[in-house]
Amino acid sequence: xxxxxxxxxxxxxxxxxxxxxxxxxxxxxxxxxxxxxxxxxxxxxxxxxxxxxxxxxxxxxxxxxxxxxxxxxxxxxxxxxxxxxxxxxxxxxxxxxxxxxxxxxxxxxxxxxxxxxxxxxxxxxxxxxxxxxxxxxxxxxxxxxxxxxxxxxxxxxxxxxxxxxxxxxxxxxxxxxxxxxxxxxxxxxxxxxxxxxxxxxxxxxxxxxxxxxxxxxxxxxxxxxxxxxxxxxxxxxxxxxxxxxxxxxxxxxxxxxxxxxxxxxxxxxxxxxxxxxxxxxxxxxxxxxxxxxxxxxxxxxxxxxxxxxxxxxxxxxxxxxxxxxxxxxxxxxxxxxxxxxxxxxxxxxxxxxxxxxxxxxxxxxxxxxxxxxxxxxxxxxxxxxxxxxxxxxxxxxxxxxxxxxxxxxxxxxxxxxxxxxxxxxxxxxxxxxxxxxxxxxxxxxxxxxxxxxxxxxxxxxxxxxxxxxxxxxxxxxxxxx
Amino acid sequence: xxxxxxxxxxxxxxxxxxxxxxxxxxxxxxxxxxxxxxxxxxxxxxxxxxxxxxxxxxxxxxxxxxxxxxxxxxxxxxxxxxxxxxxxxxxxxxxxxxxxxxxxxxxxxxxxxxxxxxxxxxxxxxxxxxxxxxxxxxxxxxxxxxxxxxxxxxxxxxxxxxxxxxxxxxxxxxxxxxxxxxxxxxxxxxxxxxxxxxxxxxxxxxxxxxxxxxxxxxxxxxxxxxxxxxxxxxxxxxxxxxxxxxxxxxxxxxxxxxxxxxxxxxxxxxxxxxxxxxxxxxxxxxxxxxxxxxxxxxxxxxxxxxxxxxxxxxxxxxxxxxxxxxxxxxxxxxxxxxxxxxxxxxxxxxxxxxxxxxxxxxxxxxxxxxxxxxxxxxxxxxxxxxxxxxxxxxxxxxxxxxxxxxxxxxxxxxxxxxxxxxxxxxxxxxxxxxxxxxxxxxxxxxxxxxxxxxxxxxxxxxxxxxxxxxxxxxxxxxxxx
Numbered sequence: 001x002x003x004x005x006x007x008x009x010x011x012x013x014x015x016x017x018x019x020x021x022x023x024x025x026x027x028x029x030x031x032x033x034x035x036x037x038x039x040x041x042x043x044x045x046x047x048x049x050x051x052x053x054x055x056x057x058x059x060x061x062x063x064x065x066x067x068x069x070x071x072x073x074x075x076x077x078x079x080x081x082x083x084x085x086x087x088x089x090x091x092x093x094x095x096x097x098x099x100x101x102x103x104x105x106x107x108x109x110x111x112x113x114x115x116x117x118x119x120x121x122x123x124x125x126x127x128x129x130x131x132x133x134x135x136x137x138x139x140x141x142x143x144x145x146x147x148x149x150x151x152x153x154x155x156x157x158x159x160x161x162x163x164x165x166x167x168x169x170x171x172x173x174x175x176x177x178x179x180x181x182x183x184x185x186x187x188x189x190x191x192x193x194x195x196x197x198x199x200x201x202x203x204x205x206x207x208x209x210x211x212x213x214x215x216x217x218x219x220x221x222x223x224x225x226x227x228x229x230x231x232x233x234x235x236x237x238x239x240x241x242x243x244x245x246x247x248x249x250x251x252x253x254x255x256x257x258x259x260x261x262x263x264x265x266x267x268x269x270x271x272x273x274x275x276x277x278x279x280x281x282x283x284x285x286x287x288x289x290x291x292x293x294x295x296x297x298x299x300x301x302x303x304x305x306x307x308x309x310x311x312x313x314x315x316x317x318x319x320x321x322x323x324x325x326x327x328x329x330x331x332x333x334x335x336x337x338x339x340x341x342x343x344x345x346x347x348x349x350x351x352x353x354x355x356x357x358x359x360x361x362x363x364x365x366x367x368x369x370x371x372x373x374x375x376x377x378x379x380x381x382x383x384x385x386x387x388x389x390x391x392x393x394x395x396x397x398x399x400x401x402x403x404x405x406x407x408x409x410x411x412x413x414x415x416x417x418x419x420x421x422x423x424x425x426x427x428x429x430x431x432x433x434x435x436x437x438x439x440x441x442x443x444x445x446x447x448x449x450x451x452x453x454x455x456x457x458x459x460x461x462x463x464x465x466x467x468x469x470x471x472x473x474x475x476x477x478x479x480x481x
Numbered sequence: 482x483x484x485x486x487x488x489x490x491x492x493x494x495x496x497x498x499x500x501x502x503x504x505x506x507x508x509x510x511x512x513x514x515x516x517x518x519x520x521x522x523x524x525x526x527x528x529x530x531x532x533x534x535x536x537x538x539x540x541x542x543x544x545x546x547x548x549x550x551x552x553x554x555x556x557x558x559x560x561x562x563x564x565x566x567x568x569x570x571x572x573x574x575x576x577x578x579x580x581x582x583x584x585x586x587x588x589x590x591x592x593x594x595x596x597x598x599x600x601x602x603x604x605x606x607x608x609x610x611x612x613x614x615x616x617x618x619x620x621x622x623x624x625x626x627x628x629x630x631x632x633x634x635x636x637x638x639x640x641x642x643x644x645x646x647x648x649x650x651x652x653x654x655x656x657x658x659x660x661x662x663x664x665x666x667x668x669x670x671x672x673x674x675x676x677x678x679x680x681x682x683x684x685x686x687x688x689x690x691x692x693x694x695x696x697x698x699x700x701x702x703x704x705x706x707x708x709x710x711x712x713x714x715x716x717x718x719x720x721x722x723x724x725x726x727x728x729x730x731x732x733x734x735x736x737x738x739x740x741x742x743x744x745x746x747x748x749x750x751x752x753x754x755x756x757x758x759x760x761x762x763x764x765x766x767x768x769x770x771x772x773x774x775x776x777x778x779x780x781x782x783x784x785x786x787x788x789x790x791x792x793x794x795x796x797x798x799x800x801x802x803x804x805x806x807x808x809x810x811x812x813x814x815x816x817x818x819x820x821x822x823x824x825x826x827x828x829x830x831x832x833x834x835x836x837x838x839x840x841x842x843x844x845x846x847x848x849x850x851x852x853x854x855x856x857x858x859x860x861x862x863x864x865x866x867x868x869x870x871x872x873x874x875x876x877x878x879x880x881x882x883x884x885x886x887x888x889x890x891x892x893x894x895x896x897x898x899x900x901x902x903x904x905x906x907x908x909x910x911x912x913x914x915x916x917x918x919x920x921x922x923x924x925x926x927x928x929x930x931x932x933x934x935x936x937x938x939x940x941x942x943x944x945x946x947x948x949x950x951x952x953x954x955x956x957x958x959x960x961x962x
Contacts, residue, residue, distance in 0.1 A: 022861055068739035076859035078867050100739075189705065198702045201743060203684065220701055221679045224670065257768060258549035258581075260761035262682060262743055279760050280741035286764065287738060290771030291853065297778050298849025298938075299842055306854050307867065310874045314882075317846045317875070321883060324842045328835040329890060335831040336894070342830045346823045349830035350816040353837070353946070354809040361780055361805045365798045368779025372772065373787050378557035380503055386559050386788065393791045394798070401795075402802060409810060413817070457779075465834070 021073060024058045025081050059088045067093060071100035074109070078307045083112050094121035098136075099129055104305035106136055115141055127153050128173040128275075131160035159245075159274075168252045169245030171285060172266045172275035175199030178208045179232055181215050186228035188218070201278040203262040207236045212272045214242065214265055242267050243277055249285055256282045296454060299324075320458075327462035331356070334466045338473035344481050347414045348473060351423060354406055355472045359430035359464035362398060366391050366438025367460050371453045374446050388439050395435035399428030422479055426472035433467045434460065502554060505539045506562050540569045548574060552581035555590070559788045564593050575602035579617075580610055585786035587617055596622055608634050609654040609756075612641035640726075640755075649733045650726030652766060653747045653756035656680030659689045660713055662696050667709035669699070682759040684743040688717045693753045695723065695746055723748050724758055730766050737763045777935060780805075801939075808943035812837070815947045819954035825962050828895045829954060832904060835887055837949035840911035843879060844941035847872050847919025852934045855927050869920050876916035880909030903960055907953035914948045915941065 062070060062085065070089060074082050074097070086109055089097060094113075098106055098121060110118065118137060122130060122145045134142050134157075146154055156174055163169025177199070179188050188205070192198065204217040216236035226235050241259055243252050243266045255261065256279055266275045295303060299320035304313055335342075335352070342348050370387070373379050379387065407424035411417060441459050442452035543551060543566065551570060555563050555578070567590055570578060575594075579587055579602060591599065599618060603611060603626045615623050615638075627635055637655055644650025658680070660669050669686070673679065685698040697717035707716050722740055724733050724747045736742065737760055747756045776784060780801035785794055816823075816833070823829050851868070854860050860868065888905035892898060922940050923933035 019861070022863055026863065066740065072739075072857065072859070075857065076854075076861065076864065078864055192705045193708070195706070198706055200702075200741060201684070202702065203682070203743070220705070221681075221683070224673045224701070224704075225676070225679055227674070257761075257764050258553075259547065260681060262684070262760065279743065279764070280738075283738050283760070283764060283767065286767055286771070290767070290774070293771070293775055294778065295849060295853070297775065299846045300849055303853070304850055306850070306859055306864070307871070310871060310878060313871070313875045314878050317843070317879070320846065321839060321842055321879065325835070325839060325883060325886065328838045331838075332831045332835050332890075335834070336828075339827040339831060343824065343827045346820040346830075347817075349823045349827075349833075350813045350820060352830075353816070353834065353950075354806070354813050356834070357809045357812075357946075358802060358806060361802055362798070365780045365801065368776060368781055369785055369787070372776070372784070373557075376553065376556070378553070378787055380500070380557065382503055382507065383557065383559060383787070390788070390791060390794070394794045397791060397795050398798070398802065402806060405806065409813075465838075469834075 021058065021061055021085070022077075024054055024061070025077070025084070055088065058085070062088055063090065067096040068100045070097050071105075074101055075105050075306065079108060082108065082307070086112060091117065091120055092124055095124040095129070095133070098133060099125070102303050102305070103136070104303055104308060108305060108308075110136055119144055123148065126173065126175075127156045128160060130157055131170070134161055163245055166249045167245060168243045168247040168249055168266055168277055169275075171249055171252070171281045172243075172245065172277045173199075173281070174275045175202075176206055176265075176273060176276050177202065178206045178212075178273065179218060181207045181209070181231075181233040181236060183232055184228065185223055185226055185230050185232065185235070188223060188232065189228065201263055201280060204237075206265050206273050206276070207232055208273055214267050214271055214273045216240065217265065240265070242271075244269070245274060250289070252277055253282050253286050253289075257286075293453065297457065323455075323458055327458065327465065330462065331465040331469055334469045335473065338469075338477060341473055341477045341481055345419075345476065347410075347416075347419065348476050351406075351410055351419075352469055352472050354409075355423070355426045355430050356465045356468035358402060358406075358427065359434045359468045360461045362395065362431050363434030363438040363460040363464045364457055366395075366435055367442055367456050370439055370442045371456060374442060374452050379443070379446075384443065388436075391435040391439050392432065395431040396428070399431040402431070403427035418480055419476075422472070422475045426468070426475050429471045430464060430468040433471070434464045437463050502539065502542055502566070503558075505535055505542070506558070506565070536569065539566070543569055544571065548577040549581045551578050552586075555582055556586050556787065560589060563589065563788070567593060572598065572601055573605055576605040576610070576614070579614055580606070583784050583786070584617070585784055585789060589786060589789075591617055600625055604629065607654065607656075608637045609641060611638055612651070615642055644726055647730045648726060649724045649728040649730055649747055649758055650756075652730055652733070652762045653724075653726065653758045654680075654762070655756045656683075657687055657746075657754060657757050658683065659687045659693075659754065660699060661690070662688050662712075662714040662717060664713055665709065666704055666707055666711050666713065666716070669704060669713065670709065682744055682761060685718075687746050687754050687757070688713055689754055695748050695752055695754045697721065698746065721746070723752075725750070726755060731770070733758055734763050734767055734770075738767075774934065778938065804936075804939055808939065808946065811943065812946040812950055815950045816954065819950075819958060822954055822958045822962055826900075826957065828891075828897075828900060829957050832887075832891055832900075833950055833953050835890075836904070836907045836911050836953045837946045839883060839887075839908065840915045840945035840949045841942045843876065843912050844915030844919040844945045845938055847876075847916055848923055848937050848941050851920055851923045852937060855923060855933050860924070860927075865924065869917075872916040872920050873913065876912040877909070880912040883912070884908035897961075899961055900957075903953070903956045907949070907956050910952045911945060911949040914952070915945045918944050 065073070070093075074085060077085060082105075094117070098109060101109065113121070115138065118141045122133065122137065122141060125133065127149075130145065146157060149157065160169065177192070177195070179191065202220065204219045205223070206214060207216045207218055208214055216238040217240050218232055218236045222235045222237070241255055241261065241264050243255075243264050245266055245268070252264070256264070261279060263276050263278050265273055266277055268274050291303065299317065301316050301319055304316050308316075338348075370379070403424035406427050407420040410423040411420035437460055441456050445456065446452040546554070551574075555566060558566060563586075575598070579590060582590065594602070596619065599622045603614065603618065603622060606614065608630075611626065627638060630638065641650065658673070658676070660672070683701065685700045686704070687695060688697045688699055689695055697719040698721050699713055699717045703716045703718070722736055722742065722745050724736075724745050726747055726749070733745070737745070742760060744757050744759050746754055747758055749755050772784060780798065782797050782800055785797050789797075819829075851860070884905035887908050888901040891904040892901035919941055922937050926937065927933040
């Protein structure tokens with residue numbers, strides 16, 4: 001009991017470990033500073049001893065940590081401390097930790113290693129893991145590692161590398177246990193007992209014939225529940241979800257979610273088993289996708305190493321700022337057209353950002369909803385029209401309500417009824433524009449085969465900004481001057 | 482082989498099923514329209530026959546669909562068709578389908594059912610599923626169902642209902658198989674064979690003593706690999722991740738992700754087993770969280786039923802628009818201060834949205850990065866300062882580059898060097914403001930125990946808007962007029 005409790009406490013306290021390591025690093029740094037500042041030979045020995053002691057303590061801590069936790073720690077450290085810790089990690093753990101860190105941090109770690117170290121790290125990995133790491137390794141390292149592999153594994157690695165990044169093939173592994181359909185369960189049990197390795201996450205064995213063709217699956221559950229004298233064929237499941245290596249990872253993830261799968265067989269076009277997809281790979285994929293989505297919405301191209309050099313961070317944020325600058329220039333020129341009107345009535349300059357801003361917010365709400373519905377496959381030709389009309393109705397209601405509010409605001413400050421009315425009319429029209437474009441942009445992008453989410457937010461904001469300025473200042477030019 | 486292939490095709494073709502059902506619904510609707518329009522008694526019988534035929538076909542399709550797929554279909558249908566399909570679903574499947582649909586759609590389905598139907602649906606569910614559904618059911622239904630439960634299950638349901646929504650307690654289930662540590666594996670095997678039910682996703686058995694205290698876990702893998710004569714105690718794992726019902730679901734999900742878990746035991750403070758958490762619940766949780774995050778960023782309070790009545794949709798978007806309206810009013814008043822300056826130089830009105838807009842984008846980039854780092858636990862007291870300085874540096878570099886671009890833009894259009902210089906200076910200052918606030922807002926919210934993500938984007942945009950207008954128009958007032 002106490003053992004279990006202690007384990008629990010430890011696993012819970014990974015945050016505590018975290019802090020301890022960081023404290024050790026600070027002590028270490030203090031020592032370094034002292035050594036540096038005083039630089040007196042007779043002190044050196046003492047300082048070096050303290051220094052070594054700290055490193056030894058740090059190494060012990062690191063050895064006890066799960067690779068995923070070491071990875072998290074590395075991500076949280078500034079570059080100099082990160083490389084210090086990385087040096088202390090045992091070489092045989094390098095591979096699994098490299099797999100766990102984010103792409104950006106992985107790059108910084110790989111840069112600090114020479115080819116021999118990289119080769120050694122790569123050689124500790126399974127074929128499917130190697131395939132994940134390969135794009136970040138120098139080509140000559142990959143080549144050498146590949147030559148050192150047995151023919152079968154080399155073929156697997158090559159095929160794994162050939163699949164698109166977001167395909168099932170890129171996520172699958174090769175840890176499959178296959179059995180024949182005409183044997184008894186007790187034979188299967190004996191066979192399993194003779195295996196040296198039983199892959200993690202195995203909830204089913206794959207039933208194949210002599211040619212490797214998938215005939216069904218034998219859930220471990222059935223293996224355990226049925227009489228050992230039963231034949232596999234009589235208890236195997238045939239109503240199963242199978243995947244193809246070229247299937248989209250997104251669709252596979254959605255199948256795992258809907259059908260509560262732990263593993264699923266991956267088969268070729270002629271139904272031969274080629275690998276399996278496991279739920280842990282799916283969980284990682286879902287996380288990464290959702291993070292990429294949030295980063296994209298925030299205007300970052302990819303996840304950023306917290307302590308990346310300034311120039312790298314600038315580059316990561318470049319594209320988004322450049323695009324937004326162009327749309328801002330356009331909006332600015334739209335306003336420029338009406339400078340004469342603004343000169344006559346400067347109140348317009350103060351009021352115009354309200355119309356544009358609320359239009360942008362409203363448009364983004366519509367787009368978010370449509371993009372989500374598209375991702376869930378909920379939009380059909382039949383209901384698209386209904387949806388469109390509904391969004392128009394929502395925009396009208398919102399337009400009248402918020403239009404009245406901003407109209408009153410304008411009237412309260414500038415004491416002009418006509419200004420208030422123009423403001424309200426502009427608000428209604430811009431919200432209608434936002435609704436129409438908020439439905440059309442993602443639907444058209446989807447129909448054209450593009451990702452409906454990416455860039456939709458920038459486009460709608462550009463339209464409701466320029467559109468809002470044009471509508472408001474245009475109405476003002478017509479009716480107020 | 483063909484059987485497996487067919488299964489695959491079917492599972493793949495759930496989209497096709499989807500379309501078929503929708504086609505059937507359209508046919509059905511056409512019939513209804515015909516009946517309505519002609520309204521001649523002698524036609525009635527024929528029409529009714531066609532009508533019935535369609536419904537029977539539809540029902541057959543629905544019966545063959547997985548509950549998760551029916552749920553997805555219901556979400557994609559407008560209200561009248563949704564209720565028609567819902568009526569056709571077999572009553573004993575109501576419960577599991579209600580669990581799968583989104584909250585908003587669940588509400589619309591529950592509203593269409595009477596108490597007896599709801600009671601019947603609830604009674605088909607396990608305790609943990611019932612707890613998930615309970616918040617949406619009328620109180621008297623819950624009460625009656627509770628009274629009909631055996632004492633043990635009632636106690637479980639009550640405790641499950643007492644946990645916070647985002648806690649492990651709310652996600653766990655009670656499908657645990659426990660064994661004693663002093664028995665042989667062959668005894669465990671025999672015991673399993675006698676069970677009527679073997680819970681899905683079971684990858685380990687829980688080893689407990691007479692009092693229910695967790696002593697360790699017996700992975701199915703070890704049960705299969707070791708000699709049947711081995712005693713559980715000798716092969717059980719004690720180095721395990723355990724959870725408490727009151728642990729945060731977010732932390733549990735992160736543990737599942739890092740340690741590739743399929744299930745984990747949930748124990749009370751005195752280490753007694755109370756339930757287990759499974760990876761399918763974790764996958765659902767991760768999906769829901771990430772969807773909520775994306776919806777929040779888009780300005781929707783919660784997931785919206787695509788075909789919700791207009792008034793409901795308006796309400797769902799209300800809060801965000803209201804908040805943004807307030808910030809827009811403030812920005813408007815900031816501009817109002819400088820109306821005199823604008824009257825002298827209307828170019829300012831056209832240029833000011835550029836400064837505000839780019840500042841907002843840049844601030845959102847910083848906030849997105851900091852919020853992600855906070856969520857991953859990567860920010861410590863030590864590195865916060867480093868991060869802060871880095872963001873300032875990035876803002877300076879961006880400010881000089883983009884400031885020069887917009888300065889040149891202003892000069893090119895208005896042929897005024899001083900206007901260009903003011904524009905550039907305002908851009909640099911606003912990007913610095915964005916960086917400072919982009920780091921401070923989430924960090925302060927986090928320190929205060931608030932969710933660093935929620936609302937951060939609105940706040941930074943409000944600050945960079947009002948701040949950008951103030952900086953730019955203020956500089957212009959000082960140096961250009």
